[in-house]
Amino acid sequence: DAKTTQPTSMDCAEGRAANLPCNHSTISGNEYVYWYRQIHSQGPQYIIHGLKNNETNEMASLIITEDRKSSTLILPHATLRDTAVYYCIVKAVDNYGQNFVFGPGTRLSVLP
């Protein structure tokens, strides 16, 4: 599975959009981009995933570049509860279990 690179940490003002980048320059054609987050002392929580089209759900939007080598997770109106570590994972679907490899992620701090 392709490796991802994310900034170690980011700050965002409450109510503003939080844009979290992820580089995955070695992504293969059958690999999806997943985003999870982990709020302090809780289990990781799925946010969104996509293959090549931009995706939006009630939590966030995912923008994937045309060459698929990078993506951006957008939290449109960040709240204090969005403070968490955000993980970008690139993974192909296989028949042998979803071995998601979590890197260090980006620690997002939403400031009042």
Added chain:
Amino acid sequence: DTAVSQTPKYLVTQMGNDKSIKCEQNLGHDTMYWYKQDSKKFLKIMFSYNNKELIINETVPNRFSPKSPDKAHLNLHINSLELGDSAVYFCASSHQPGQASSGANVLTFGAGSRLTVL
């Protein structure tokens, strides 16, 4: 109506003891996992079971023995506990890989079980 529930939430024990952590999911998922998050906060997969069959075993010491009595449960038994086993252990579940209509599956995690070995 918790989707993935783990017990106990906290576990403090002495070196050399044997302990178990239980996990249950009520999502109807076919695949369950154990992840370990150490003090450096890296999440690493330990085991994956699909319909009670072991799929992934990531070079975990054989002191760790997962047991899946049915596809809704995956318990983790640890023998002869060591200081380095101190961590937060997360259980997770998902649909069977490849079966979701979108072609991709997502994991639902439990709240974690914090194990402290003294």
